Each structure stands twice: as structure tokens, then as C-alpha cells.
Amino acid sequence: MRHKNPMKFENEKRLKELDIINSLKKAGINENDTICDYGAGTGVFTLEASKLTKGMVYALDMDPSMLSIIKEKAKDVHNIQAIQVEEDKINLESKSIDLFIIVTVIHEIKEVPEFIKEVRRVLKPFGRVLVIDFHKKDTPMGPPANHRMSEYQAARHFFREDIVMKKQCNLGENLYLLLMEKEGE
Structure with missing residues (x-):
């Protein structure tokens, strides 16, 4: 899947509502966490997450042009690895x-139950999942x-795979977190 206008993901209003740094802080990143940014797009979360951990940050995306953008932005960053993936893998x-x-991205996943089983597989015991997506109503963007x-x-x-809710909040008129x-094994 190629995006016609990848920089639309970095429009000022969208970035303000995503509140990237505070959203990542809500996820409780530790200095040695290993992080996966699935559907990383232009890497706005990838790059900020890489500043909060010494661990590896994997940027996964299907679109090679997005991964090129991330690689260019992260050329001097040593804890980011961009990986092209096939759909929902x-x-x-x-x-x-x-x-x-x-x-x-969650609204774009075709086989959500299978995808979440994969998320569970790659998570460590007590690993966390941060989902930000659009409210299920008409909004100015999305x-x-x-x-x-x-x-x-x-x-x-996620609950069906023993991944349980810890926090829920609105990020604005368009997005929820x-x-x-x-749960431990």
C-alpha cells in the first residue's frame, strides 16, 4: 500500500492532537524498553520513542516510501530499525x-483477531499496547x-487475548487513546 501524500500524516493539527510526547509518557516507557511502532508512517512516534529508550525501536510499515522517510529522518539515530512488513504481519x-x-492503523487491519494474536505473541509478559485511533463518529479528519x-x-x-485496559482517554475531537x-504468563 503506497500513500499518495505521506506528509499529510504530519499536518500541524493532527500532530497537535496526537500530542506525541505526552501520549508516549502515558504509555510509561522505561529507559530500556524495546518498542514496536506498527504502521509507523513517517516515523513521528518512532523518532520520539527512540529518545525515551536505549532499547531498539522497530518501525514497521507496508509502504517502502514511508520507511525511506523514517530512514532519512533517523540516519543519525542508532536505536531505530525500519522493517517492511506484509499486510497485518x-x-x-x-x-x-x-x-x-x-x-x-487499527481501523485498517483486515483480520483484527489474527493480528492481535500476533501482537500478543511478540509482547513480553506485562508488555503494553498503545492504541490511538479515530472516534467512531464523523470528525473533521480521518x-x-x-x-x-x-x-x-x-x-x-485485545481483551479476548488477555490484553487488558489500563488507561483510556480522548486526545481531542478526532482521536482516542x-x-x-x-497479563503475565
Whole structure:
């Protein structure tokens, strides 16, 4: 999937509402966390996360042009690895991730239950998942309401895989934030 205008992901209003640094702080990043930013886009979360950990930050995306943007932005950053993935796949080792980030992507996943099983597989015990997506209603930005997943729907999918809600909040008129945690094994 190629994006026609990748820089739309960095428009000022969208970035302000995403409140990237505070959203990452809500996820409780530790200095040695290994992080996966799935559907990383232009890397706005990847780059900020890399400043909060000494661990590796994996930027996964299907679009090679997005990964090129990330690689260019991160050319002097040593803890970012950009990886091209196939649709809804996570090419990482089992139990390797402390924090899994999914920003404005969950509504694009075709096989959500299978994808979340993969998320669970790569999470360490007590690993966290940060989901930011569009409210399931018409808003000034984002896909049509019928293409979105509500907070409740998203949380329910994760709960089925023993990934439970820890925090929920609105980031503004367009977006919600969920922080969930994998129950220990």
C-alpha cells in the first residue's frame, strides 16, 4: 500500500492532537524498553520513542516510501530499525516487545483477531499496547465513521487475548487513546 501524500500524516493539527510526547509518557516507557511502532508512517512516534529508550525501536510499515522517510529522518539515530512488513504481519521475535504502538492503523487491519494474536505473541509478559485511533463518529479528519473502530470494540478485541485496559482517554475531537497490558504468563 503506497500513500499518495505521506506528509499529510504530519499536518500541524493532527500532530497537535496526537500530542506525541505526552501520549508516549502515558504509555510509561522505561529507559530500556524495546518498542514496536506498527504502521509507523513517517516515523513521528518512532523518532520520539527512540529518545525515551536505549532499547531498539522497530518501525514497521507496508509502504517502502514511508520507511525511506523514517530512514532519512533517523540516519543519525542508532536505536531505530525500519522493517517492511506484509499486510497485518509482525516480523519480530516472540516475547521481544515491551511496548507495541498502533497509531491510526487499527481501523485498517483486515483480520483484527489474527493480528492481535500476533501482537500478543511478540509482547513480553506485562508488555503494553498503545492504541490511538479515530472516534467512531464523523470528525473533521480521518476515514468515514463506518470504517472506524470504537474504543470499546478495540479494547474488546485485545481483551479476548488477555490484553487488558489500563488507561483510556480522548486526545481531542478526532482521536482516542487506549493503553492496555498483556497479563503475565
